[in-house]
Amino acid sequence: MIEGKTRSGFEYKIPKENFDNYELVEQLADAEENGLLFPKAVRTLLGKELAEELKNHVRTKAGIVPADKMTNEIMEIFQSKNETKNS
Secondary structure (H helix, E strand, O other): OEEEEOOOOOEEEEOHHHHOOHHHHHHHHHHHHOHHHHHHHHHHHHOHHHHHHHHHHHOOOOOOOOHHHHHHHHHHHHHHHHHHHHO
16 A cells, blocks of 8 residues: 655555556556546546545635646655655
């Protein structure tokens, strides 16, 4: 299990095998060409429930889930995982 907390305060616990999922790699590669595919990669990595928690975490008072904030949170999770791996 990979556990951590982003700078914005989002706490997560993600099974290690979610990071070692070839389908996630495919989804991330596809998302580079078509950003509309990114949400599927987020759900593959986090699972449906944790993905919803993250959306609610970054949701604005107006009810909007900013795409840039979602992307930043996911990038931070990946970076944190890599830093843990390299420690």
